[in-house]
Amino acid sequence: MTDCQALAPIAVAVPGANLGAYIHAANRVAVLTADEERTLAERFHVEADLDAARQLVLAHLRFVVHIAKSYAGYGLPQADLIQEGNIGLMKAVKRFDPTMGVRLVSFAVHWIKAEIHEYVIKNWRIVKIATTKAQRKLFFNLRSMKKSSANLTLSEAEAIASDLNVSARDVLEMEGRLLSYDAPIDGSPDDDDERASHAPIHYLEDRRYDPAVQIEASDFESNNSERLMAALDTLDDRSKAILARRWLSEQKATLHELAAEFGVSAERIRQLEKNAMDKVRAVLVA
Template sequence: MGTSLQPVGVLAPGANLNAYVQAVNGFAVLSAEEEKRLAEELYYHQDLDAARRLVMAHLRFVVHIAKTYSGYGLSQADLIQEGNVGLMKAVKRFNPEKGVRLVSFAVHWIKAEMHEFILRNWRIVKVATTKAQRKLFFNLRGAKKRLAWLTNDEAEAVASDLNVDVKQVREMEGRLSAYDAAFDAGADDDDDTAYQAPAHYLEDKRFDPAHQLEQADWQESSVNSLTQALEGLDDRSRDIIQQRWLNEDKATLHELAAQYGVSAERIRQLEKNAMKKVRVAMEA
């Protein structure tokens, strides 16, 4: 199942999110009988039109799930687009003979894609890398909406439920409670509080000659490696990486999709594959 099943203009929310939500809510909800018939057409006959109809009928469900992750400060449109990728994966793998509705099967795939997106983009410093840490992250994130710092009993209960150490629960709680602090003192800070700003006690080693020489060598090596890695890409992939990451005015997925006459999801796939090739080439 490739990009040919994608409903044009629907799997990638544009600038007008309200119009997108209104559009997907306009698609008819499938009855159990209609869903089973379409799922059988896809499962047994690889009917892409049936796949398209299954996807379109469940786009509203992706929007509903994306709203539950609004507290992370990330774009709802991006969350929805990632969730739509998960929905397509679920439709591709759905077996109508299992006796469950597609929505029950798809929720795992939709949330998995959204979780990956959140963990990649929520903070500069990664808070969760292993599977256990990711599960702990989202469970604690939900609990922290209702609780202050966990008591010992609450921490032990979470650790028991997730089969992790209490120490891991406390470490993740600390990561969730961390916040970004301004480096310089605020404009309204007086002499009694301004000294608390990191600018007053963190040593600046940027202008150390040895450090500058090391940094210059590293930058030159990195630039050379990146240049060689980009030369190994095809013209389209190289241009996508250039416009998405290297230009001062970075292009959006939708702008590149319009430029190349393909879907935004196709551009996302090309970008992902190109980035993987670049990383491999630079690590070689």
């Protein structure tokens, strides 16, 4: 089963010749409350209720339109961009877990942009050379295979061409196109050079804000905090206080300040700190 087969029966209007009417209709669909969204998501995932999925998709079409508009600089049909975004939205609805603690719109952004990015990569003039499997492999791997930011020499191009089963000419042409692909955003809207303001690298996915990535990072941080607290609990009160004052306080205490507080030498504080750190490290790596 493909990613969207479960949603295939959903009758979602697609943007056609009258794009304005489609956008107007999409904006007229009411935005769901958090409770309404959760109820519909549960109906779809628990009861396989396709009508609930349809309502989730329709209520978020306006967000696809909003995202698709940010890709207007490529000169690609906006209706096609919206349709690709809608495919991403349906994939998001299929995967959305209402127990994750995030709204569908936040989760769906990743999937909407991923579909639009793939469409842009396949259709923008800068990657028209990548028509074969080997050339697509070249497009996605050339940057990492280059040993420096300098232009490739003929011998380097020939070596890469041999590895990827393409011609050296293809390698050199793709390198030139990648320079366009990485172009900085600087130039005015009136510039003839598309590279100045519409380089696709500036529109590619930033996974830092993918809810799944954020939840994973949060879980990782929470787990580390719990393990650190457990490791600190293995220390005596004095050693725990020294580590807390030296490393866990906003204002780090000096060895001499702690020496005066505990009535020992600064060297003794240093030794206690080192011993405590060794014990905590041993617990954390166990």
